[in-house]
Amino acid sequence: MKRLIIRKKARKNFITYGVVILSYIVLMAVIGAGSMPSALQGLLVPMCAYIVAALSLNLTVGVLGELSLGHAGFMSVGAFSGATAAMALADSGLPSWGRMILALIVGAVLAAAAGVIVGVPVLRLQGDYLAIVTLAFGEIIKTVVTNLYIGKNPSGLRFGFLNPDIGLGKGGMMLVNGPNGISGIQKISTLTSGFVIIIICLIIIFNLVDSRTGRAIMALRDNRIAAESVGINATKYKLMAFVISAAMAGAAGALYALSQNTVTANKFDFNTSILILVFVVLGGLGNMLGSIVAATVLYILPETWLRQFSDYRMLIYAVVLILMMLVTNSQKVRTLIGKLLPRKKASGKEGAADA
């Protein structure tokens, strides 16, 4: 029974924070004891990035109720701008954590700007337009970044589009090299920073949802006409949620880029967008803890123990998604699960009715 939802919500938030902090402590202990394989250790920061991306997409899909099929595009914007910022500041004498924070902020701000550009025209419309436009946006970003050349020389940053000759001159260094992407990134993002960002994102999402703004966003999701009739500006709040989501995805992209040696535009393609969407759908719409668990499991498993099946990843996800939809929509399966789980009131009532 979903009747007492308010107290449940607060408790659920608390559990989510607890799970994240506990898993951080456990991971740090395992790493400290030296019993973690280095291959797995290298996956932890990207895993954090994917968790943040899943949380951000859950804000758009679960809380706002709009479908975004180009979330990897925002990650891409964040990844390339963040990594460029970090590399441009490499000689500035800033400590690595300072550069990382700056890179994340640059990534988040630019991704938010991209979110505004996509959101302003599209969120005025009703229907599935956002899905279509974000799908196109993801592809456009991929093509743009593939043809983007950024270099730095003592006089500052130099940009070029389509043409790799950007006149760097002596002492210049290529940062973003078109189809080859960014290479030679210093891995300055750490597991701790990854978890801090997850916690920050959770705080933003949970506090937003349980506030005037979040209620307005959820009102628009549940019933746009009624929301407007009580004086809620639909475009404003939809845009706000979407831009916050894009900014988080940008931060996730920057976090990801700073954990890799090389990042190319192809990393953030349509498949990545769908991958993040799978995390969100399997974890449950609006369920942040579910997104975290789904992102963790579905990112770590194919990269480690199920490596030999990784070619079939998208195929398996598709099947799992369809099964999930069938199972959650089937009354028979739901009552079966209801009977298997020891639930208090609901199962008792059903048992009485059966008898």
Add this chain to the structure above:
Amino acid sequence: MPELKFEKGKMVPVPSHSIIPERDLGHAPVLECSHLGVDFGGLRAVNDFNFTIGKTEIAGLIGPNGAGKTTVFNLLTKVYTPTRGTILLNGMDTHGKTTVQINKMGIARTFQNIRLFSNLSVEDNVKIGLHNQKKYSAIEGVLRLPSYWKKEKEAHERAMELLSIFNMEYMANWRAGNLPYGAQRRLEIVRALATDPCLLLLDEPAAGMNPAETAELMENIVKIRDKFQIAVLLIEHDMKLVMGICEGICVLNFGEVIAKGTAEDIRSNPTVIEAYLGKRGAE
């Protein structure tokens, strides 16, 4: 039937069969529609709708199915843009305003097919109605600054106070979609009241209610009017309710006003009887 006139801030003395109650005569009317109309393609859904509602009047809008009653509500709240005519709300022209602005100007409404935020709690539904009353920014909300706690506390207290009109405080944490039908209708009224309106539009508030519930609703509508000093315009098919509490009634048929007046006027009006029962009924 002579039209009502509002001149130089004062209502001119009105004939006895006027539908503005006497106590409102000194005040400017809350709503004045003149020659309001809308076309959908070639269809004249509403045409030449003239109606005035006093400051604390309970008015009724009745008519057979498809007469254009809900369309009038949608015109008043700018869900549809009128093709013709003007709507004055407290003397201010509402031309070019959006649904959101109309609500801020003071019209709140409920819906014929209930439109609650069904995944949210009852209290949150009312708090969403308080959106423009208890304001703080998104940043204050995310950072949990003192203004957040202050305004949330105020919103909670106000929501409980509004829910107490219908004795629904104990349902505050229930999921709105799980409420019984009658309670959902009442919650919609509470949510509309939360926006601090001067005119409340109720679209079939008694639909699906049993006679006891309807009687209670009638009492509550009058109670709300007295407590908040607002005008109420309601669409209703339950004639007992309409005749019982409406001071002025407007009958609509095929998008046109066919009669206006008090309950007695309407009851004995042959045109109205004809519209409802057909020609032989009027004979």
